[in-house]
Amino acid sequence: MKILLTGANGQLGRCFQDRLPEGWQIEALGSAELDISNASQVEAVIAAWKPDAIVNAGAYTGVDKAESEPEVAARVNTQGPKNLALAARAIGAKLIHVSTDYVFDGQGTQPYLETDPTAPLGVYGKTKLDGEHAVQSVLPDAAIIRTAWVFSEYGNNFVKTMVKLSEKRDALGIVSDQRGCPTYAGDLATAIIKLLEQDAAGGIYHYGGSREVSWFEFADRIFDVAVSQGRIEKKPALSAVTTEQYPTPAKRPAYSVLDGKKIKALGISLSDWDKALTEIINKF
Template structure:
């Protein structure tokens, strides 16, 4: 299997490279080596490499910055995936694209299924939804995996931020009325590999953590795990606050838990994020 991987230096890209099965050949690209918004560049690379699978782990993920940088976010989150989908189709390759829970508005009281109506609240979610639409228009056999609250030992993410703040501060105020499922990037990478091996049908799938929490509850677990691994001199006090007490440029969904029932048809279970958090933080240590 020859895999063209974009976003190779991000959380998912690095975790994917850690788990590549024996015999798979990966061309790992980042924004410096392949500008996915440049259709000609994408076509040249795909034509030369002739992948059997294209995995798009590249994205504009700065949720708040996107509100004032909408054009750039749209180029990367919608234009780029469209270019990759066309190139994958021409190469007769599989295409797996990663999307987000932010395509929903968070008003559902039950986990979102793939067929639920989308209604993004901000530019980031809107551009990711546009990317989904573009991918399916260009190459209907593509697989789109929506995921949520991604963390890992790599890059910048909520877990690493909370660990840093927990070392610096005696008390933290964390939003307690937004709920979702943390997801380890390594488990997303494994799901991509497992779906490829299984020959999964094209379409949209949800994959996330196995237990819903608020950001405050997630922080509690991060701090408890950090203390157990001797990563903190003292446990900070973690206080829950409302979204209205922590204003941000972008509005975020209040409840974005995803149902993983569809992807389970391929034997893929939701991410055991608590176990992954422990191993991830041990690696960070």
């Protein structure tokens, strides 16, 4: 299978390349090699490579920065996926587009289904939702995977930040009133590969961790693993803080748990984020 991967230098992009099945060919492009918001460039690259499938792991992910750069976020998160969908349609390629839990307002109390109403709270979520709609309008058979709380051994993420902070500080305040399902990017990459191998039907899928936690609970577990592996000497004293006590430019969904039954029905396991922590923390 020939794959064109965007966002090649991000967490998901790098994990996807690490797990590429034997015999598959890949053209892995970062934003410097392919600006997905540039329609003519996208069309030319995809027409030349003629992939069987396009995996769009590229995105503008600066949730807070997007509030002051809505046009930039929209170019990457909305126009970019539309350009990829148009180019995929032109050559008959499959498209898998990665989206986010931020399309929801977080007012729910049960894991979000793919069919639940969307209501993004900020620019990032709105541009990602608009990107979903753009893809669906051009290529109804595209697969859209919403995910959340992504971490890995690559790039910047919550796990890395916690380990680094614990080396400098004896006490930390962690938000305790936001809940979600951490997702290891390597598990997400495997799920995408399995969707491609199965030639799964298009539509929206939810993919996240198999167990929900708050940021506070997640941090607590990160430090337990880091101490047990000798990555840090001692666990910092943790105090729970509320979202109100830790204001940010963009609002975050308070409840961000995604229901993964639809993708599990295809025989694809949800992310075992606890296992992943034990495997990657010493790689930092």
